[in-house]
Structure formats: structure tokens, C-alpha cells
Amino acid sequence: MWAEYFTVAALISIGLYGVMSKKNLMKIFIALSLMETGVNLMLITVGYVPGGTAPIENGNFAKYVDPLPQALVLTAIVIGVSVTALALTMLIWYHSKTGTLEYRRGMKW
Amino acid sequence: MRKVAAAVIAALFFAMLMSTLYQLPSADYTEGGYNYRNPINGSYADENVPSHYIADTKDETGATNVVTAIVVEYRGFDTLGEVTVLFTAATGVAFLLRKMKVRSGKKKTEANLILREGSKLVLPFILLAGAYIFIHGHLTPGGGFPGGSVIASGFLLMMLAYPKFFMKERAVSVTESLAGITFASIGLLGLVFATSFLQNFLPFGHVGYLVSAGIIPLIYIAVGFKVGSELSSIIDVMKEVQK
Numbered sequence: 001m002w003a004e005y006f007t008v009a010a011l012i013s014i015g016l017y018g019v020m021s022k023k024n025l026m027k028i029f030i031a032l033s034l035m036e037t038g039v040n041l042m043l044i045t046v047g048y049v050p051g052g053t054a055p056i057e058n059g060n061f062a063k064y065v066d067p068l069p070q071a072l073v074l075t076a077i078v079i080g081v082s083v084t085a086l087a088l089t090m091l092i093w094y095h096s097k098t099g100t101l102e103y104r105r106g107m108k109w
Numbered sequence: 110m111r112k113v114a115a116a117v118i119a120a121l122f123f124a125m126l127m128s129t130l131y132q133l134p135s136a137d138y139t140e141g142g143y144n145y146r147n148p149i150n151g152s153y154a155d156e157n158v159p160s161h162y163i164a165d166t167k168d169e170t171g172a173t174n175v176v177t178a179i180v181v182e183y184r185g186f187d188t189l190g191e192v193t194v195l196f197t198a199a200t201g202v203a204f205l206l207r208k209m210k211v212r213s214g215k216k217k218t219e220a221n222l223i224l225r226e227g228s229k230l231v232l233p234f235i236l237l238a239g240a241y242i243f244i245h246g247h248l249t250p251g252g253g254f255p256g257g258s259v260i261a262s263g264f265l266l267m268m269l270a271y272p273k274f275f276m277k278e279r280a281v282s283v284t285e286s287l288a289g290i291t292f293a294s295i296g297l298l299g300l301v302f303a304t305s306f307l308q309n310f311l312p313f314g315h316v317g318y319l320v321s322a323g324i325i326p327l328i329y330i331a332v333g334f335k336v337g338s339e340l341s342s343i344i345d346v347m348k349e350v351q352k
Contacts, residue, residue: 001135009126013119021115042130047159049138054250055175057167058317063138064175066159071179075191078254078336082198085343089202092350096209 004045011038023102025094029087036080043069043076138163171313171322172247180252181325181332185307188328189292192335196289199339206346220270228270235263243333247322253329257336264341268348276345281338288335295324295331 011034018031047066055067095101134145134154142160144153162175162183172178180188219225242249243256267274295307302310311323319326 001131005130005133006127009123009130012126013123016122017115017119020118021112042133046133047136049136049143052138055163056248056250057163057173057175064163065138066136066143067162067175067179068159070176071184074176074180074252074254075187078191079194081340082195086198086201089205089347092347093205093209096350 001045001048004041004048008038008042008045011035011041023104025091025101025103028103029084029091032087033080033084036076040073040076040080043073167316170309170325171316172325173317174247174249174252177246177252177325177329178322181246181328182307182309185296185328188332189296189307192289192292192332195336195339196285199285199343202343203346206350209350219272224270228266232263232267235266236260239263239333239337243329244326245319246329246333247325248317248319253332254336256329256333257338258340260333260337261340261344265344268344275349276341278342281342281345285335285338285342288331288333288338291331292328292335295328299324 015031015033015035015038018034019028022028022031047069049063049065052063052065055064055070057064091101132149134147137144137146142155142157142164144155146153162179166172166175166178170178170182172182239256239259241256242251242259243253246252246256264276297306299308299310300306307324307328309323309325311327313323314321316322
């Protein structure tokens with residue numbers, strides 16, 4: 001579990017750093033996607049059973065991982081794709097209005 | 110300065126996460142079901158919900174893939190909302206970008222011969238793989254969402270190979286609406302023939318065979334078509350505004 005939780009913490013922290021330090025909106029969206037991946041990985045890790053297999057029943061007894069977080073993460077991934085697509089669309093719009101990808105305070109667009 | 114402050118805050122956040130994440134419960138599975146072990150005081154909590162899913166999915170839904178059964182059957186209403194979110198995003202993308210028309214005079218360069226001919230050769234197999242993934246969603250890993258994404262990736266390949274390739278807007282929107290209507294009307298039929306919305310009203314058939322699990326494959330086929338057409342329309346609209 002340690003490696004997974006280390007990866008989760010690293011992904012979320014790197015995403016947080018990116019969101020706070022970068023001015024380029026494209027990089028901010030990439031950082032947000034990293035944070036999202038970290039959260040999804042955390043949910044999957046909580047439901048992981050050591051030595052478990054995918055919860056697909058084939059008649060023999062096997063250790064299955066918890067199916068519920070996987071179903072929730074499936075939803076979260078699809079929502080993440082939708083949000084990213086919409087954000088990038090707005091970024092295209094922003095770029096055509098201002099000619100830049102950088103965020104500036106007080107900018108009218 | 111800004112970067113240093115951000116790095117300090119991110120490092121503190123990392124330390125906080127590392128000191129708390131290991132206190133999350135860890136799952137264990139026995140023949141009886143799931144036990145979640147609390148690492149702080151070492152106590153166990155029986156989790157009835159996932160245990161129920163693992164034990165009774167076959168009898169209650171007829172599907173062998175438990176995740177699919179949860180997504181389509183137990184939480185089918187959630188999936189309907191999820192598909193709606195994806196639809197709203199696709200609509201928003203089309204709404205924002207169709208108005209823009211930043212088609213500059215820059216000439217689009219043709220792809221090379223290998224990419225053009227190879228993508229023509231590979232496209233049917235990509236579409237077949239996508240269809241296989243969403244038709245077998247109740248038996249094997251995968252389902253409507255990954256299958257739809259695979260289909261959209263096939264169209265993306267065609268757009269990369271042929272700059273003039275475009276999706277027929279009308280066909281895409283008709284496919285997408287029909288798939289959405291199918292999903293909703295299967296749910297309403299559940300209200301008519303069974304007791305609640307999106308309830309399984311068809312016989313389960315032989316569990317583990319292709320034609321089984323009642324409405325689950327039907328809904329996942331509809332979701333596959335819907336996701337495939339929505340994602341390809343997003344790609345298509347975004348491709349048009351390149352500078």
C-alpha cells in the first residue's frame with residue numbers, strides 16, 4: 001500500500017504545485033488532471049485487496065477486489081474527460097479573444 | 110517567490126497526505142465477504158454493500174462482471190446522469206466552437222502515404238474492437254464508456270491521416286439522440302413491466318453467455334454508441350478551429 005499512497009500523495013501535491021505556481025492555463029489544466037488521477041488512484045487503492053483479481057465471476061473462488069470504488073472511479077473518469085474537454089474549449093475561446101494562454105488578473109475577455 | 114511559496118505549500122500538503130493516507134482502512138476479502146481493517150485501533154468492520162454485490166450479482170442481475178452490474182443495474186440512474194454530463198459537455202464544446210470559425214488560410218498538409226493507407230486498413234478493426242468491448246461489457250472487462258472511446262479514437266486516427274475527413278454532423282447527432290432515447294426508454298419500460306425505473310424486466314438467460322443479463326447489454330450498447338458519437342463530435346469540432 002505504501003507505494004500506492006506515496007504515488008497518490010505525489011500526484012496530488014504536484015498537481016497542487018502546478019495549479020498554484022503556473023500562469024499558463026494549459027499547464028493549470030494538466031495539473032488539475034494530475035490531481036484528479038491521484039484522487040482516482042486513492043479510491044482504487046482503498047478497495048484493493050492484496051492478491052485480488054478483477055471482480056469478474058467465473059465460477060471458481062478467487063479473491064476479488066472491491067468492485068464499488070471501481071464503479072465510482074469509472075464515473076469520475078468520464079466526468080473528468082467532460083470537464084477537461086469543456087475547459088480546453090474555453091481555453092481556445094480565451095486564446096482567440098486575448099491572444100495568450102496566460103492568466104492575468106483583471107483581464108477583460 | 111511565487112514558485113517558492115507554491116513549492117512550500119505543496120511540500121506541506123504532501124507531508125500531510127503521507128501522514129494521513131496510511132490511516133485509511135484497508136480491505137480484505139474472505140469467503141464470507143469484505144472486511145475493512147481500521148489501522149488505528151486494529152478493529153474490523155464488515156462491509157455489507159460490496160459483499161452483497163460479490164455474493165448476489167449473478168442471481169440478481171445475471172451479469173458476471175460485477176463492476177458492470179453496479180454501473181448499469183444497481184446504480185443505473187447514476188450512469189444516466191453521467192451520460193447526461195458528457196452530453197452537456199459535448200453540447201457546450203459545440204456551442205462555443207461552432208460560433209468561432211477561426212479557420213485560417215494556412216494550408217493543411219497531407220499525411221504521408223503509410224499513415225493514410227495504414228489508417229484505412231486499421232479503421233475497421235478499431236471499430237470492431239470498440240464494438241466488441243461494449244457488447245461484451247457484462248462478461249469481460251470494459252463496457253460502453255471504454256468501447257465508445259475506442260470508436261472515437263478510430264475516427265481521430267482518420268482525422269489525423271486525412272485533414273479533410275469530417276464527421277457527418279447529422280448522422281452523429283441522430284446516432285447520439287437515438288442512443289440516448291434508447292437508454293431512457295429502456296428505463297421507462299422497466300417502470301411498466303417491473304416496479305421501478307431502469308429495473309431489469311428481461312429474462313437473464315444463461316449466465317455467462319453473450320445473450321444474458323437482461324437489459325445490461327442493451328443499455329451498454331446504447332451507452333457505447335452515445336459515448337462514441339459524443340467524443341467523435343467533440344474531436345471533430347475541436348479539429349475545425351485549428352490555426
